[in-house]
Amino acid sequence: MYKKKDKKPDDAGSRLTSLAELGEFGLIDRLTKNVSHFHPETLKGIGDDAAVIDAGEKVILLSTDLLVEGIHFDLTYMPFRHLGYKAAVVNISDIAAMNGIPTQMTVSLAVSSKFSAEALDELYAGILMACNQYKVDLVGGDTSSNVKGLMISVSIIGVANKEDVVYRNGARSGDLLCVTGDLGSAYVGLLILEREKSVFQVDPNMQPELSGFDYQIGRQLRPEARTDIRNLLLGTGIRPTSMIDISDGLASEILHICKQSGVGCKLFEAKIPIDEHTRELAKEYKIIPSVAALSGGEDYELLFTVKQDDYEKIKDVAGITIIGHMTAPSEGKYMITPDGKSIPITAQGWDGMRGK
């Protein structure tokens, strides 16, 4: 999520490596290459939606996510209550992506003196609304002043039976690639909000025109986590072979599964579930609807794979769409367009188009 900025030479000269050069995932790889574990209870460390820690009967899942003002949210159009809700939900989503049950959460704030206690009351009302909705206990945190702006750091704990945890690395060639809900609306919601913000900046007397875009704006400002999918799949008797939540966009998440599972994939563009109105709006913004789904991110739906044998069980489950299948790694990672063209799936090319 590193923004590309003009590179400035660093104090100690140009031999230093800028963060923009590395990108978020490159930086993480670089910083964590020397990590080693001391505890056999650490079943999974860095590299999935959550760490997995053996706790005897059950495993404990641990994940953490930052939200930084000016990077992840814009208080011009993000109400504090929604922000609190979203900060909680993006973390809850990480536990859902491990097929776990979210249970406890800590919330840390760094906040400049420009914020009032009443604003933070609203933020916490949103956090507690999400805690109530998803039955998560707020158990701690830290508060600090900040030189500028607001930063929210949430850590979350979840629980699961050891055999129920679904990792990113379990997909096999032939597995079906599935996604919950629909994609791209959160990004289109962001475009609408950004448009109204720029109108407002030109003329502060203009009222924002947000009516009629409830779905897209709701997806952006107040996403939900798919904790319901765990039970839905249990009911069908299906255990996903791999799973990840869609925070950075479908393309990026598919590549994570491919990389960690050591497989290739074939994604069918025509199968990507996109809300009809979102599709129309994307076109108004001169964006190919599938690009909004592939690269927009923040939909917080789940992407997962199931064994081909589970086709009959999953094909008619409402709210789940089969969008492709995994292949041998040598077959590459491709999206097939409706007219039969194969386009390599890449997450890098999209960085430029993203508003964050």
Add this chain to the structure above:
Amino acid sequence: MYKKKDKKPDDAGSRLTSLAELGEFGLIDRLTKNVSHFHPETLKGIGDDAAVIDAGEKVILLSTDLLVEGIHFDLTYMPFRHLGYKAAVVNISDIAAMNGIPTQMTVSLAVSSKFSAEALDELYAGILMACNQYKVDLVGGDTSSNVKGLMISVSIIGVANKEDVVYRNGARSGDLLCVTGDLGSAYVGLLILEREKSVFQVDPNMQPELSGFDYQIGRQLRPEARTDIRNLLLGTGIRPTSMIDISDGLASEILHICKQSGVGCKLFEAKIPIDEHTRELAKEYKIIPSVAALSGGEDYELLFTVKQDDYEKIKDVAGITIIGHMTAPSEGKYMITPDGKSIPITAQGWDGMRGK
């Protein structure tokens, strides 16, 4: 840790409550007053050094701490490697304060583009050095760009037998008040560093004069967590009745134990362990040495209470000092000076003198 700043009227008028008015603990109380728990496994939520979660045989401890540039650290004199080490240690200290064993950690960074990858390499080298020292697995995190500066959010998990966990609320009238190590040196170290910084700001050609202050500067820049105390006390057959780590200063931590245990206390000023050189340096800075201990903070020693019956067991343990005892709540919270005066212990009065 909210700094007192000039109050500016908020956008929506003066009826809004500034954060400075509330202070950190007032703000936390206000924001978390509506928190309720859904999981019986949540044995302890907000209000101790760590949350305590039942995990069957063992309990899981969870804590989190933020370090914000310009608030908690100053990169003028804080090397990145020390900063990483300290960010890990302050969290490890929270688990030690629960009488637990730290096991896993996540590290999240928000970092502006002015930082190089090499600087973050150093930061992580420090984090991993602490992980190695204290046998903690780094299992995850998040990285984000930041509009300005550096922010580090660490969350830590620890483990303990249920019956071994020591809370803040277990002190009883008559219990002995004990502290590990010595206090005030981290604060005096900060004063030395701030002095050299101001000399440097006046004349950037001046070399900082830091030799001879190794202990004080080391305590400030590279503190250690007292994870050794758990085994030390086990060896003596003593189980503390309450415990907390000293991050904000002795006075503040004593008041936390008194409040949560519902007791008063008598602290003997002459008993507070202070390094001899630190004592001299404090006087040079025109600070009463005990004030550096009471209000300086960042020593990361442990403050704990033991039953009076344990006096014989604890009185000669090297590195542990009995500094007072707990009283009935009606007797108040007092420090007794060497000439027999009783001074109310207060954490608020010191805010003004603190450099952070």
